[in-house]
Amino acid sequence: MEKFSSIDGIIGDVGPEGEEEVKECFAYRFKKQNYEGLSEVEKRKTSEESATVQLANQLTNEILRRHDCGIFDIPEQNIHIIKEECWQDEENEATYFWDLQAIGIKERKSAASLLEITMHEMMHMKVRNFVQVPIGLEKSLTNVKAFSNGLNVINRGGGKEYFENLNEAVIEEMVKKEILEYIDSEISDQEIAETKRIKGGLLSGSLKHDLAKNREDIEDILYASCDESGRIKEVDFFCYHKSRKMLDILINKIFQNKENLEANNKNEFNIKAREDVFNVFAEATLKGEIRRVIKLVDRVFGLGTMKNLAGFENKTDADGKPFNDIDGQLEFVKKLGEN
Ligand SMILES: [Zn+2]
Numbered sequence: 001m002e003k004f005s006s007i008d009g010i011i012g013d014v015g016p017e018g019e020e021e022v023k024e025c026f027a028y029r030f031k032k033q034n035y036e037g038l039s040e041v042e043k044r045k046t047s048e049e050s051a052t053v054q055l056a057n058q059l060t061n062e063i064l065r066r067h068d069c070g071i072f073d074i075p076e077q078n079i080h081i082i083k084e085e086c087w088q089d090e091e092n093e094a095t096y097f098w099d100l101q102a103i104g105i106k107e108r109k110s111a112a113s114l115l116e117i118t119m120h121e122m123m124h125m126k127v128r129n130f131v132q133v134p135i136g137l138e139k140s141l142t143n144v145k146a147f148s149n150g151l152n153v154i155n156r157g158g159g160k161e162y163f164e165n166l167n168e169a170v171i172e173e174m175v176k177k178e179i180l181e182y183i184d185s186e187i188s189d190q191e192i193a194e195t196k197r198i199k200g201g202l203l204s205g206s207l208k209h210d211l212a213k214n215r216e217d218i219e220d221i222l223y224a225s226c227d228e229s230g231r232i233k234e235v236d237f238f239c240y241h242k243s244r245k246m247l248d249i250l251i252n253k254i255f256q257n258k259e260n261l262e263a264n265n266k267n268e269f270n271i272k273a274r275e276d277v278f279n280v281f282a283e284a285t286l287k288g289e290i291r292r293v294i295k296l297v298d299r300v301f302g303l304g305t306m307k308n309l310a311g312f313e314n315k316t317d318a319d320g321k322p323f324n325d326i327d328g329q330l331e332f333v334k335k336l337g338e339n
Contacts, residue, residue: 002070004149005030005101006125008288011147011156012133022131022144030101033077041086043107045076053079053110054168056118059178060126067279069286072126079103093117096124098131098146111191112179112223113236118240119175124149127171128288132156150285151293162310163290169243170285173278176238179222191223198224198232210234246330250297251277257337260300268294301336310333 001008005026010019047051053076058165061071080102086108089095094105108114132147133139135156146259147154154160154169186192201207202218209232212218223236238244255274261267269280277296284292294306312329316322 001070003070006072006098006129007131009084010131010144011135012135012139014133014139014279018139022141025141026101029099030078033100033102035100041082043081043083043204045081049081050076051112052114052116055182056115056122056316059115059182060119060122060175063123063178064286066222067283067286074103074122074125077168078125079105080123081105081107081114083107094121096121096149098129098149101125109234110223110225110236112195116175116222116238117181119179120172123175125288132290140253148288148290150288151290153290160314162279162313163293163306164313164324165240165243165246165329166281166293166309167285168240169247172238172240173244173247174282174285176220176244179238186305191225194226194324195221195224198226207232209235211237214293219318242326242330246333247281249330250333250336251281253333253336254296254300256298258335261296303334 005023007023008025010022014022057074061073078101082104084107087093089106094103096103103118103125105114105117105121108117124235127150129149130147131144133143134145137143145154150167150236151163151170153162153173155162159209165194178248183192183196198207199221201222202209202212203215209224212221212235217237220241221235222235222238223234224232225234227233251274254277255271258277261269261271269276271277271280280296281293284290297306297309309329309332312325312332314322315325315328
């Protein structure tokens with residue numbers, strides 16, 4: 001189905017007319033993008049930046065095509081590059097604003113970094129997105145809140161998020177695969193050629209950098225540059241390292257224990273290679289089908305496994321603040337299937 005905004009539907013009984021109204025409202029915001037105060041903080045894109053944003057749109061559409069999903073173009077005007085001195089979010093360097101139908105990105109220093117971050121945020125717009133009117137609220141447009149983004153779901157009472165780490169991991173991993181494939185085919189780009197040279201140097205040991213200690217770290221490098229004396233100056237990695245590590249271990253474990261799937265009914269997931277497991281996660285993310293992932297994981301490791309996994313994301317720290325315990329989640333996944 002053709003998308004006119006990132007919002008695919010609404011949860012909560014607003015009726016067909018209400019649903020239409022919500023969709024129209026988001027389609028309008030998607031198209032207009034005339035937000036107050038934006039022009040003062042937004043950087044006018046250079047022609048290189050425009051080209052990178054367009055490339056990000058093409059490559060993310062390629063991901064959709066690869067998984068038999070309809071493509072969805074995000075116009076350049078929905079990507080707002082914010083001047084470094086005006087960026088106020090200390091935790092994140094980019095955000096997808098579902099309510100504004102816009103992506104805000106802190107000014108980048110390299111084309112590779114702009115490509116990666118734009119693709120990542122674009123994927124948040126291109127996966128299935130639902131909004132909701134939380135239980136107990138009057139069914140009106142002003143009460144529309146976020147509900148789901150890919151595998152990431154917010155409960156119907158509002159406030160609690162589930163499977164955020166998994167969603168970020170799958171999105172970034174899809175982006176990483178696509179970028180590495182693009183980089184492999186690119187021979188004329190200087191920045192890419194230099195990064196390839198530096199990665200080669202790190203792998204062979206002729207170059208050293210504290211941040212790239214082992215093979216896994218080196219393979220995760222997105223961009224690197226050297227100074228005039230040939231020493232490594234900058235190294236930039238694909239993001240959500242811990243979440244992707246967790247996903248990687250989870251996929252390996254599912255693959256190692258895939259006979260449990262066959263024992264529990266027929267193997268409807270049709271898993272023959274490790275890549276097939278990743279594709280279940282990728283397709284479930286694109287189509288917003290967390291239930292499919294729950295079914296897969298719970299069939300392999302037992303009922304309630306995914307519920308326990310989600311529990312790590314809704315902890316409270318010593319000061320009573322909400323806390324996403326990714327380290328605990330990672331340890332939990334490492335122990336799966338070991339009795
Ligand atoms: Zn993200």
